[in-house]
Amino acid sequence: MRIDVVTIFPDYLAPLELSLIGKAREQGLLDVRVHDLREHAHDRHRTVDDSPYGGGAGMVMRPEPWGEALDALVASAPDAAPPRLLVPTPSGMPFTQAMARDLAAEPWLAFACGRYEGIDERVMGYAAQRMPVTLVSLRDYVLNGGEVAVLAIVEAVARLLPGVIGNAESLVEESHEDGLLEYPVYTKPASWRGLDVPDVLLSGHHGAIAAWRQAQRVERTATRRPDLLPPD
Ligand code: 6GU
Secondary structure, eight states: OEEEEEESOGGGGGGGGSHHHHHHHHTTSOEEEEEEGGGGOOSTTOOOEEOOTTOOSSOEEOHHHHHHHHHHHHHTSTTSOOOEEEEEEEEEEEOOHHHHHHHHTOSEEEEEOOOTTOBOHHHHHHHHTTSOEEEEEOSSSOOSSSHHHHHHHHHHHHTTSTTTSSOTHHHHSSTTTSSSOOOOOOOSOSEETTEEOOHHHHSOOHHHHHHHHHHHHHHHHHHHOGGGSOOO
16 A cells, blocks of 8 residues: 655654554555655745635645645556545544545555645645545544644554554454454453452353453443444
8 A cells, every 4th residue: 555645744754664554664565655745835935824814813724835745646656546635634524443444445545734724625625626535533632733643544544454463363353343342451460469350361261251351342332432332
């Protein structure tokens, strides 16, 4: 999979060189390219923002650098279909595990990181005439820009790509893969600072362990995320 990220803070994406994502890149499973939007700003101060028409607080990202940056992405692979464009914004669709699975099936993703009050709306309109565009949110709080959201989304997607995670089973037994939160986990020692691992996990009784884990999942989900349980 190829992933392009356009941002005014390329250094923000440095963590994509680490850990499983970094290894996937070294192995050629993932081709991540980070681009500085200011390469496409041509005035002396390499300006990318301006005040909003109609007034209001903050600054808006001007369309011209974005238009050029997106044209350059498309032109970089003239024989390929254009990328699917993701625009992280608190006003986007909620990002979910289902969306991560959907994105993991794409050959090419591009991310447009907004800062300030956002990107001139015409950029999304222009892009949508050329490629699929999805506005995506990490839910209901405000970040300063899209970069941290890109880190989260790329990690959630990349770990689903074949070969990125060694143990494919660990992909299945996960919170949000089947609608319930994950069960609690324990390792050695069996007793630690007066706290004991639940007896059932030491029993060797696989049926009892599976039943206990399932009950824990339901209980946790009811307590922490009742919205995930089916209405009764
Ligand atoms: Cl995707 N972007 C920004 N700037 N803030 C957010 C977000 C995204 N998701 C939640 N808050």
